[in-house]
Amino acid sequence: MSSIEPSAAGQGRLMASGQRRLRLYVTMGQRLLRDSLLFQILLHDEVELVGESETGVATLNRLKTATPSVLLIEENLQDNDGLTIAEHALAMNPSLSVLLISDTPVSSGRMAIYLEAGIKAVVSKDQPVQELIKTLFYIRNGQVYVGNWQQEPAPAAMLAYQALSGREREVAQLMASRLPVRDIAGRLGVSCKTVHSYKDRIFVKLGFERLPELILFMQRHQHGAAE
Amino acid sequence: MSSIEPSAAGQGRLMASGQRRLRLYVTMGQRLLRDSLLFQILLHDEVELVGESETGVATLNRLKTATPSVLLIEENLQDNDGLTIAEHALAMNPSLSVLLISDTPVSSGRMAIYLEAGIKAVVSKDQPVQELIKTLFYIRNGQVYVGNWQQEPAPAAMLAYQALSGREREVAQLMASRLPVRDIAGRLGVSCKTVHSYKDRIFVKLGFERLPELILFMQRHQHGAAE
DNA sequence: TTAGCGGTGTAGGAAATTCCTACAAGAGTA
DNA sequence: TACTCTTGTAGGAATTTCCTACACCGCTAA
Numbered sequence: 001m002s003s004i005e006p007s008a009a010g011q012g013r014l015m016a017s018g019q020r021r022l023r024l025y026v027t028m029g030q031r032l033l034r035d036s037l038l039f040q041i042l043l044h045d046e047v048e049l050v051g052e053s054e055t056g057v058a059t060l061n062r063l064k065t066a067t068p069s070v071l072l073i074e075e076n077l078q079d080n081d082g083l084t085i086a087e088h089a090l091a092m093n094p095s096l097s098v099l100l101i102s103d104t105p106v107s108s109g110r111m112a113i114y115l116e117a118g119i120k121a122v123v124s125k126d127q128p129v130q131e132l133i134k135t136l137f138y139i140r141n142g143q144v145y146v147g148n149w150q151q152e153p154a155p156a157a158m159l160a161y162q163a164l165s166g167r168e169r170e171v172a173q174l175m176a177s178r179l180p181v182r183d184i185a186g187r188l189g190v191s192c193k194t195v196h197s198y199k200d201r202i203f204v205k206l207g208f209e210r211l212p213e214l215i216l217f218m219q220r221h222q223h224g225a226a227e
Numbered sequence: 228m229s230s231i232e233p234s235a236a237g238q239g240r241l242m243a244s245g246q247r248r249l250r251l252y253v254t255m256g257q258r259l260l261r262d263s264l265l266f267q268i269l270l271h272d273e274v275e276l277v278g279e280s281e282t283g284v285a286t287l288n289r290l291k292t293a294t295p296s297v298l299l300i301e302e303n304l305q306d307n308d309g310l311t312i313a314e315h316a317l318a319m320n321p322s323l324s325v326l327l328i329s330d331t332p333v334s335s336g337r338m339a340i341y342l343e344a345g346i347k348a349v350v351s352k353d354q355p356v357q358e359l360i361k362t363l364f365y366i367r368n369g370q371v372y373v374g375n376w377q378q379e380p381a382p383a384a385m386l387a388y389q390a391l392s393g394r395e396r397e398v399a400q401l402m403a404s405r406l407p408v409r410d411i412a413g414r415l416g417v418s419c420k421t422v423h424s425y426k427d428r429i430f431v432k433l434g435f436e437r438l439p440e441l442i443l444f445m446q447r448h449q450h451g452a453a454e
Numbered sequence: 455t456t457a458g459c460g461g462t463g464t465a466g467g468a469a470a471t472t473c474c475t476a477c478a479a480g481a482g483t484a
Numbered sequence: 485t486a487c488t489c490t491t492g493t494a495g496g497a498a499t500t501t502c503c504t505a506c507a508c509c510g511c512t513a514a
Contacts, residue, residue, distance in 0.1 A: 032328075032353070032355070033260055033263070036263040036264050036266075039267060039437075039439045040267075045405055049446050129259060129262040166491090167493095181471085190492085191494060192494095193496095196473095211269070211270075212266045213266065215269050216265055223278065392461075392462055392463085393462090394464095395462085395463095408500085417464070417465085418466090420465045420467095423465090423501080
C-alpha cells in the first residue's frame with residue numbers, strides 16, 4: 001500500500017529528550033481523579049497507558065501481565081495501603097519506578113521511609129498537577145525525585161510572570177480571556193503570525209503546553225496569590 | 228486600530244448550543260483535583276473561570292465580587308461542609324446553580340436533602356469526569372440534573388463501541404496506539420483526509436473531543452469492563 | 455418495485471494551530 | 485567595539501479542525 005515512509009520510528013521530534021515510551025500503570029480509587037489525571041497525562045504522547053485499577057490486589061494481579069515502567073499509585077487504597085502494594089510490586093520487578101500519591105504533604109520522616117522502600121518520588125494531593133506530571137517524567141528513567149516536597153508557597157509560578165515582556169503580557173492577557181488570535185492580532189495591529197510567535201514564547205517561558213494552563217495562570221495571577 | 232471585524236460577537240460556531248458564557252466558581256480543597264478538573268473544564272471555551280478557593284469561608288467572601296452562574300463545590304471542605312456553604316451562597320444569589328461533588332455515591336435520601344436545599348446536581352468522586360462536565364453544562368441554565376446517580380455499571384460507554392463501523396474501529400484502534408495519521412493512512416492505503424474523516428466520525432459517535440479520551444476508552448474497552 | 459433515506463467509505467477545502475526559523479533594533483557586557 | 489541576549493515582528497511547512505461532497509448499499513414505505 002503506497003510507498004509512504006512510515007514516519008521514521010517513533011515521533012522523532014519530542015522523542016529526543018528522554019528514553020522510550022513511558023509505560024504507565026495507574027492505581028487510584030476514585031474515578032474522578034483517576035480520569036482527570038489520565039486525560040492530563042495522556043496528552044503527552046510518550047506516555048502509554050498499560051493498565052489501571054482501583055484496588056491494591058487488582059494491581060498486583062495485573063502487574064504480572066502489564067509491564068509498566070512506572071507505577072502511579074495512591075497511598076490510601078480501599079483494600080490496602082499503596083506503600084505495601086508498591087513494595088510487593090517492587091519485589092516482583094525491581095526496575096519499576098513508583099510514584100506515590102499521598103493525601104497530605106509528606107514529612108521528611110515519612111519521605112525517608114518511602115525512599116527506603118524503593119519508591120522514587122512522592123507527590124501530595126495538595127500540589128499542582130504539573131508537579132505530578134513533571135515528577136512522573138523525571139523518575140521514568142529510574143531517577144529518584146526528592147524535589148520540593150518542602151512545599152514552597154507558590155513562588156515560581158508568580159515570579160514567572162515577571163519574565164514576560166510587555167507585549168507578551170498583553171497577549172497573555174487577551175489569550176487568557178479567550179479572544180481568538182485573529183482578534184488579538186487586529187486589536188494590537190500586528191499580524192496573526194506575530195501573535196502566534198508571542199504565544200509560543202509565552203508558553204515556552206511559562207512552561208505551558210495548552211491554553212487552559214495559561215487561563216488558570218492568569219486567573220490566579222490577577223486575583224493575587226491571595227488564593 | 229485597524230478596521231478588522233472582531234470576528235462577530237462570541238465564537239459563533241459552538242455558541243449556538245447553550246446560552247452565554249458559563250461563569251464558574253470552584254471550591255475544592257485539594258489542589259491536585261482542582262487543577263486537573265479545571266484543566267479539563269477550561270478546555271471548553273464557553274467556560275469562564277471567575278474564581279476558586281479552597282475553603283468555605285473564602286468562597287462566601289469572594290462570591291460577593293465574583294458573580295458566577297455556576298458554583299462547583301466539594302461536599303467535604305476543611306472548614307465547613309459544602310452544603311452549608313451552598314445554602315449561604317444561594318441565600319445571597321438564588322439564581323446560582325450549584326453542583327456538589329460528594330466523596331461517595333449519593334443515596335436517594337441524601338439526594339432529596341440536597342435538592343431541597345436548592346442544589347442543582349450532585350456528582351460523586353466515583354463517577355467519570357465526563358459525567359461531571361456533562362452535568363456542569365446541563366445545569367448551567369438553571370435546570371436540575373437528577374441523572375444517573377443510580378450508578379450504572381459502565382454500560383453506555385462500552386455499548387458505544389458497537390456503534391462504530393468496521394473501518395472506524397480499525398482507525399480508532401490505530402489512533403489509540405498513537406500512530407500518526409499519515410501512517411494510519413499509509414497502512415490502510417487511503418488518503419490522510421479519509422483518516423481524518425474517520426476520526427471525526429468516531430469522535431462524534433463516541434462524543435469525544437480529544438485523543439486522550441479515545442485512548443482511555445480503547446484501553447478500557449480492550450481490557451474489558453473487568454476493570 | 456421504485457423512490458427515498460440513512461449509514462459507510464472516501465476525499466477535498468478553508469481556516470487555524472503547531473513547530474521552526476529569520477531578522478533587525480536596542481540593551482548589556484566582555 | 486564587537487558580541488550576545490531579548491524583544492517585536494513575521495514567514496513557511498506540516499497538521500488539525502470543521503465542513504461539505506458524493507457514490508454505494510441496504511432497507512423501507514408507497
